[in-house]
Amino acid sequence: MAELPAALGAAIDALMEGRQRGDLHARAGRISHAYRAGATSTGVVREAGDALAYAVSRLPATYAAVRHVLDRLVERCPDFAPASGLDVGAGPGTASWAMAEAFPTLSALTQVDCNRAFLDLARTLAADAVSTALRQPVQRLADLVGKAPLPQSDLVVLGYALAELAQPSQGEVVERLWAATAGALVIVEPGTPAGYQRILAARDVLIGLQAKILAPCPHQAPCPLVAPDWCHFAVRLSRSRDHMAAKAATLGYEDEKFSYLVAVRPALFKEANAGRILDRPETSKIAVAAKLCGTDGTVAVALVPRRQKPAYAAARRLRWGDELRLGRNAAEADASPEPDASPDCLD
Known part of the structure; x- marks a missing residue:
């Protein structure tokens, strides 16, 4: 059962003190409905209250999925010790926490997002984090499809963000991310057929750029799955009381399904034997x-x-x-x- 880092859970709880639960839960419901309808975070999360509602209702599952994928990277590359990290489409810093937890060697972190409310919340949530990189990130308010070069980083993570981009620009963004990757690039998407198709397209782009696919694929060949099957995985996470209320849930846990890809530079790559x-x-x-x-x-x-x-x-x-x-x-x-x-x- 996946759990949020204690400091992150405590930070969210502290921000919830004195707030009207009904308002926050209504915001969470509106955000969830808008996301399912294909809206982007910029149009849905407009202010601090919206960002907090997202953190209560959606952050835990995103963290659990990204942390699970980073653990797979650790399994395949146990000697990988990234010093610099780049969290693209950072939101409230969800993947940043997963990066810092999975890799204590992380000493520098850049967070890129086009939503100021999210970046402000990311800094607030990490105020008491153990990781210096989390407490003192470099934040960039920028669109993912912009042309400005991204900083070279040992570890680059794009979590649940490709879906927010127009299909023609997704490949260009993957190319920009790979250009910024000194070691490993991690992409995580919802575990739906559409999310899997975005992962497949990113995989094709990366292989064309001479990237090595480390996981989940144990090979560099075309995906052998045949529609309607698709490659996805699941992680179970526990729900806090506010998380349950925000999602009108009755169970104390949630199963998050996701698709993912880990691509590495040749120096990090090891052929899979399993x-x-x-x-x-x-x-x-x-x-x-x-x-x-x-x-x-x-x-x-x-x-x-x-x-x-x-x-x-x-x-x-x-x-x-x-x-x-x-x-x-x-x-x-x-x-x-x-x-x-x-x-x-x-x-």
């Missing part, structure tokens, strides 16, 4: 079955039989989005093509 699990594994008394995107660029069903006890025990602990190392944690597992070569027949 496939990526693309759905919740199914465990029976006979075997663990996992839909697997393999290092060879194909999708297959990996079966880890119960008779292979160590491998079966290890496979039972694996989750959606994890790597499955056939020949290591599942030494004798069988991998077979999906029936009719169609991934969606597993869903």
Whole structure:
């Protein structure tokens, strides 16, 4: 269960003190409705109260997804120790917190957003953060499609922002981000078919720029999934009381679905030696079955039989989005093509 950093949760709670919950929750509902209708943050978040409503209702899920993706980057590149970070489409600094938590080496941070209310809130929320980079970021009030060069940074994150750009400009923005990337570029989008298509388009652009795809793909080949299937993952996060009220929710947790991409410079790249699990594994008394995107660029069903006890025990602990190392944690597992070569027949 993903949790917000204690300092971030406390900062949001402090800002909520003395506020009319009804007004804030109404703002959150309006923002959510507008986003679903395709509106951008500039037109929806117009003042400090709107920004805070967003932080209460939407920030936790965005943080959980970005932090999950950054943890995947740590898994694949355990020696990566970025000193500088660039949070593009920063909003209230959500990805900035995830970057600082995942990489304590971060000493300099630039936040770029076209919404002053968001940037002001980002600075307020980080006033008591442990990370100096979080407390003292360089903030740029700028449109993502602007022509001004972005600062070279070891780690660049674009979280839930491509959807706010017109389709023709998305590729140009990805090119600008890659030009600013000294080490790793992370892009996270909603885990919808449309979000996946934006990730796929960004992947094509980056491969064309000689970037190396580190995750989730364990290969550089075209995506093997066939519509209506799409590549996405999920993370579960706990909800605070205000979070539940803002979303009119009855459950104390939320499952955030997202699609993502991690691209790195060749110096950071390591060939994958494990496939990526693309759905919740199914465990029976006979075997663990996992839909697997393999290092060879194909999708297959990996079966880890119960008779292979160590491998079966290890496979039972694996989750959606994890790597499955056939020949290591599942030494004798069988991998077979999906029936009719169609991934969606597993869903």
